[in-house]
Amino acid sequence: MKVKINELQRLMHQILTSRYFTSPEAKDIVEVLLYAEISGKKTQGIIKFLGTEPIQDIKPLYKPKIIKETQSSVFIDGGHNPGMLVAKMATELAITKCSQNGFAIIGANNSYSSTGAIGYYANEIAKHDLIGIVMSGTPKAVAPYGSIDRLIGINPIAFGFPTENDPLVFDIATAAITWYGLVKAKIMGQKLPEGVAVDELGNPTKDPEKAMKGALLTFGENRKMSGLSIVIELFTGALVGAIDSDTDGKWYSGNLFIAIDPNLFIGREKLKKNSTLLINKIKKSRPSSEYEKVIIPGEMALKSRKDAEAKGIVEVDVKVYSEMLLLTKKLEK
Amino acid sequence: MKVKINELQRLMHQILTSRYFTSPEAKDIVEVLLYAEISGKKTQGIIKFLGTEPIQDIKPLYKPKIIKETQSSVFIDGGHNPGMLVAKMATELAITKCSQNGFAIIGANNSYSSTGAIGYYANEIAKHDLIGIVMSGTPKAVAPYGSIDRLIGINPIAFGFPTENDPLVFDIATAAITWYGLVKAKIMGQKLPEGVAVDELGNPTKDPEKAMKGALLTFGENRKMSGLSIVIELFTGALVGAIDSDTDGKWYSGNLFIAIDPNLFIGREKLKKNSTLLINKIKKSRPSSEYEKVIIPGEMALKSRKDAEAKGIVEVDVKVYSEMLLLTKKLEK
Numbered sequence: 001m002k003v004k005i006n007e008l009q010r011l012m013h014q015i016l017t018s019r020y021f022t023s024p025e026a027k028d029i030v031e032v033l034l035y036a037e038i039s040g041k042k043t044q045g046i047i048k049f050l051g052t053e054p055i056q057d058i059k060p061l062y063k064p065k066i067i068k069e070t071q072s073s074v075f076i077d078g079g080h081n082p083g084m085l086v087a088k089m090a091t092e093l094a095i096t097k098c099s100q101n102g103f104a105i106i107g108a109n110n111s112y113s114s115t116g117a118i119g120y121y122a123n124e125i126a127k128h129d130l131i132g133i134v135m136s137g138t139p140k141a142v143a144p145y146g147s148i149d150r151l152i153g154i155n156p157i158a159f160g161f162p163t164e165n166d167p168l169v170f171d172i173a174t175a176a177i178t179w180y181g182l183v184k185a186k187i188m189g190q191k192l193p194e195g196v197a198v199d200e201l202g203n204p205t206k207d208p209e210k211a212m213k214g215a216l217l218t219f220g221e222n223r224k225m226s227g228l229s230i231v232i233e234l235f236t237g238a239l240v241g242a243i244d245s246d247t248d249g250k251w252y253s254g255n256l257f258i259a260i261d262p263n264l265f266i267g268r269e270k271l272k273k274n275s276t277l278l279i280n281k282i283k284k285s286r287p288s289s290e291y292e293k294v295i296i297p298g299e300m301a302l303k304s305r306k307d308a309e310a311k312g313i314v315e316v317d318v319k320v321y322s323e324m325l326l327l328t329k330k331l332e333k
Numbered sequence: 334m335k336v337k338i339n340e341l342q343r344l345m346h347q348i349l350t351s352r353y354f355t356s357p358e359a360k361d362i363v364e365v366l367l368y369a370e371i372s373g374k375k376t377q378g379i380i381k382f383l384g385t386e387p388i389q390d391i392k393p394l395y396k397p398k399i400i401k402e403t404q405s406s407v408f409i410d411g412g413h414n415p416g417m418l419v420a421k422m423a424t425e426l427a428i429t430k431c432s433q434n435g436f437a438i439i440g441a442n443n444s445y446s447s448t449g450a451i452g453y454y455a456n457e458i459a460k461h462d463l464i465g466i467v468m469s470g471t472p473k474a475v476a477p478y479g480s481i482d483r484l485i486g487i488n489p490i491a492f493g494f495p496t497e498n499d500p501l502v503f504d505i506a507t508a509a510i511t512w513y514g515l516v517k518a519k520i521m522g523q524k525l526p527e528g529v530a531v532d533e534l535g536n537p538t539k540d541p542e543k544a545m546k547g548a549l550l551t552f553g554e555n556r557k558m559s560g561l562s563i564v565i566e567l568f569t570g571a572l573v574g575a576i577d578s579d580t581d582g583k584w585y586s587g588n589l590f591i592a593i594d595p596n597l598f599i600g601r602e603k604l605k606k607n608s609t610l611l612i613n614k615i616k617k618s619r620p621s622s623e624y625e626k627v628i629i630p631g632e633m634a635l636k637s638r639k640d641a642e643a644k645g646i647v648e649v650d651v652k653v654y655s656e657m658l659l660l661t662k663k664l665e666k
Contacts, residue, residue, distance in 0.1 A: 070435055072405065073597040102403055103438055107598040131572065147627040149618035151611070159564045161571070168567070170560040202621055220553040227503040227630035228561075230615070231492045234501070238494070238607035239464065241599040258591075264406040265440040266574040274571035278484070282563070285482035288535055294480040297560035 001318045008046070008314060009034060011324055015049060018331045019056045025085055029055065032084040036117035037316065038308035039301040041171075043180035044117040046316060050323050051183040058082050058112050064089050072101045075240070076108035083115035083136065083253060090257045091121040095128050098259035106257040107240040114138055114154075114179075115255055119171030119298065122160030125259050126167030129268045132160035133258040137236030142175045143215035145226030148202030150215040153253075154178050155232035162268065164276040170297035174229035176217045182208045188319060195221055334651045341379070341647060342367060344657055348382060351664040352389045358418055362388065365417040369450035370649065371641035372634040374504075376513035377450040379649060383656050384516040391415050391445050397422050405434045408573070409441035416448035416469065416586060423590045424454045428461050431592035439590040440573040447471055447487075447512075448588055452504030452631065455493030458592050459500030462601045465493035466591040470569030475508045476548035478559030481535030483548040486586075487511050488565035495601065497609040503630035507562035509550045515541045521652060528554055 009030055016026035033055075037045030048055045060081040068075035074093050078086035090106040097104035115121070118134040125132025138153035156178075158171035176196035185192055186208040197211035198204055205211055218226040235256045236242060242254030262271035279296050287294050308314045342363055349359035366388075370378030381388045393414040401408035407426050411419035423439040430437035448454070451467040458465025471486035489511075491504035509529035518525055519541040530544035531537055538544055551559040568589045569575060575587030595604035612629050620627050641647045 068597065070597060072434075072436055075598050101405075103405055103436060105436055105593060105597065131568075143618075143621075144615050144627065144629075146620055146624045147615060147618040148621050151614050151618055161564075161567050170564050172557045172560065198621075202619060219557055220555055222553055223628075223630070224505045224552055225557065227505065230501075230611070230630055231494075231503050233611060234494050234608055235464075238604055238611060239593075239595060239598050241603065241607070260438060260572075262572060264401065264403060264438065265408050265572050270574065271571055274574070275567055278563075278566060278571060281484050282477050282480060285476075285480040285484055286535060288476075288479055288481050288531075291479045294477065296477075297556070297563060 001316060001321060002313050003316050003321060005034070005038070005308060005312050005314050008037070008316065011328060012046065012049070015056050015324065015327055015331065020059050028088045029082055029084045032088070032116040032120050035120040035305070038305045038314050039117060039119070040304040041117045041119075041301065042317065043178045043184055044114070046324060047180050047184055047320050048113075048116070049327060050187065050320060051180065053113065055082055055113055056327075060112070064108070072097055072103050072105065074106045076106065078108050078110035078112070078252070080110060080112040080252065082113040083111040083255065084113075086111045087115040087118070087121050087134075087136075087255055087257070090255065091124050094132070094257045094259040095125055095130065098125075098130050098261050099128065102261040102264045104257075104259045107254070109240045109242040109254040110252040111255065112252065114253070117171060118156050118158040119160070119169045119301070121257065122158040122171065123167050123169045124160075125257075126160030126162050126169065129162045129262070129272070131162070131260040131262065132158070134158045135232045135235050135256045137233065137242055137254040138179065139253070141179055141216050142218060142229065143198065144230055145218055145221065145223050148198050148215060152229050152233040153236070154216070155229045155236070157228070157232055161275050162262070162272050163279060164272050166302055168275060168279060168296065168298055169301070171301075172219070174218055174225055174232060176219045176221070182211055182216070186212075334649060334654060335646050336649050336654060338367070338371070338641065338645050338647050341370070341649065344661060345379065345382070348389050348657065348660055348664065353392050361421045362415055362417045365421070365449040365453050368453040368638070371638045371647050372450060372452070373637040374450045374452075374634065375650065376511045376517055377447075379657060380513050380517055380653050381446075381449065382660060383520065383653060384513065386446065388415055388446055389660075393445070397441070405430055405436050405438065407439045409439065411441050411443035411445070411585070413443060413445040413585065415446040416444040416588065417446075419444045420448040420451070420454050420467075420588055420590070423588065424457050427465070427590045427592040428458055428463065431458075431463050431594050432461065435594040435597045437590075437592045440587065442573045442575040442587040443585040444588065445585065447586070450504060451489050451491040452493070452502045452634065454590065455491040455504065456500050456502045457493075458590075459493030459495050459502065462495045462595070462605070464495070464593040464595065465491070467491045468565045468569050468589045470566065470575055470587040471512065472586070474512055474549050475551060475562065476531065477563055478551055478554070478556050481531050481548060485562050485566040486569070487549070488562045488569070490561070490565055494608050495595070495605050496612060497605050499635055501608060501612060501629065501631055502634070504634075505552070507551055507558055507565060509552045509554070515544055515549070519545075521650075
């Protein structure tokens with residue numbers, strides 16, 4: 001169904017502030033969720049209000065705080081806040097430190113939810129003419145290639161590059177399906193696609209409930225994507241101290257943010273010129289027989305976002321939206 | 334055929350010093366090529382002496398030189414040297430600067446060959462208890478997903494993580510096959526595997542010569558690996574000024590090296606403990622029905638290297654080795 005963007009914002013804001021979040025905090029969370037929703041990344045959008053760990057039910061212990069700092073780095077304790085609040089803080093620090101020193105690396109742990117669509121943060125960094133790299137750890141839900149045990153996270157990675165137009169944002173999950181993809185399939189009563197999950201015994205399954213008890217697979221079912229996921233697990237787990245996250249049955253997730261100033265190398269303006277040149281070459285190249293034209297990373301999400309923003313309207317899932325309305329009714333009581 | 338490692342080293346050294354390289358330079362190049370050869374990465378090993386642009390025929394313009402420098406960054410002009418010499422210099426700078434400042438980023442352009450197996454450099458960084466990320470640009474040989482035009486390189490990426498034992502090294506090409514994989518297939522008179530290349534018109538081909546005129550495909554034939562390759566193209570092209578490398582028909586390749594000191598976050602010893610914990614969990618996990626045991630990234634290459642080093646012997650391709658012997662005969666004349 002079609003919903004007005006400002007109506008959806010109001011609804012999200014209302015649910016969040018009725019619980020543990022201040023209005024500015026709610027505003028930050030809403031911004032990230034809305035980015036995903038209007039980008040067409042529905043598994044990182046308003047569905048986060050539903051499922052097994054709804055975002056509005058997260059009760060932070062304390063504000064995210066800095067536990068170690070150098071000229072170009074910050075180590076953040078997320079204080080059990082939603083990942084969006086920790087990631088927003090990290091992104092702002094990355095932009096400030098990188099603008100001053102040419103480079104910044106921010107690590108965080110102790111986030112109590114996923115960070116949402118991490119392309120959002122990479123895009124924010126790139127909007128400041130800096131190159132952004134963002135990785136997020138998630139609860140262990142995925143079996144590395146060749147294994148049937150859930151030992152690594154969904155582990156998304158995103159890159160943001162400045163161009164002469166909108167930043168190029170490449171944002172992928174290394175898993176074949178996201179956890180909220182599972183949640184969504186379960187809520188909608190849908191089967192999973194082939195090759196994305198196994199059950200407890202390691203047999204292929206299309207049943208979202210069985211997959212939740214079993215393990216998801218890495219995207220493409222090959223060693224390369226699995227290896228990338230293990231690397232992200234090390235960056236967002238081992239490096240920031242979130243690796244033992246499963247020992248107490250909770251998942252205080254880790255994240256890593258890197259910002260690079262092109263002025264260390266070719267310079268900001270020349271980088272934007274160069275990246276635009278490559279993007280245009282790819283877009284104008286001959287498509288393979290299966291396609292009408294060649295698409296660059298993030299192109300469809302950007303188009304979807306621009307369309308929604310121009311119209312002030314977003315297409316949302318009716319079931320998910322109804323549940324959200326139900327939520328506000330409950331909260332009003 | 335089996336060859337003594339020190340005999341192979343002597344042969345490589347002889348070929349290189351008979352041309353444009355000093356003995357220390359030859360030693361550096363040999364070390365990287367030997368690492369690949371004994372790791373089982375044959376397309377990055379001694380085959381580099383053959384093919385369309387043999388490494389011994391590269392005539393450097395001048396020594397690699399620093400063109401921009403900050404506390405944590407260096408921008409290098411490779412002076413048309415073989416990529417191994419530029420990458421060796423960059424790796425040493427990355428280790429020194431990162432040890433001093435917690436972080437280092439080194440960009441290079443104007444390399445006149447591939448850097449060889451980039452896992453070598455990531456491994457060197459990780460041996461110093463630092464985390465290494467290495468990317469290499471290569472001549473444009475690959476069509477991005479959905480395209481049939483060669484617009485991006487083979488674009489490998491490698492990560493090195495310190496552990497309590499040998500570093501974990503994850504080293505992949507984002508292309509379905511390397512350029513030297515093509516060269517090798519051509520020399521050996523072999524067909525290419527399915528799904529790795531298209532001809533000039535964009536039709537699938539298994540003929541290495543047709544592939545050389547057409548385009549290689551990205552690994553796994555999907556948007557995610559293609560997007561990663563485009564990102565690496567931006568880092569090793571747009572960011573370091575190597576993007577116009579094809580305009581004059583040459584390919585002065587770019588590279589990027591990042592080193593991160595775990596002391597910025599959890600600390601070196603704790604990182605090594607954490608990464609070892611994850612590796613052990615994965616190795617001990619239940620294998621899927623197709624496998625007897627679960628393998629971690631770089632495990633087979635490390636085993637192959639250790640075996641070869643213990644025996645002092647490496648298994649090389651008889652055709653490639655014969656050509657090398659022929660080369661030395663020619664040089665002796």
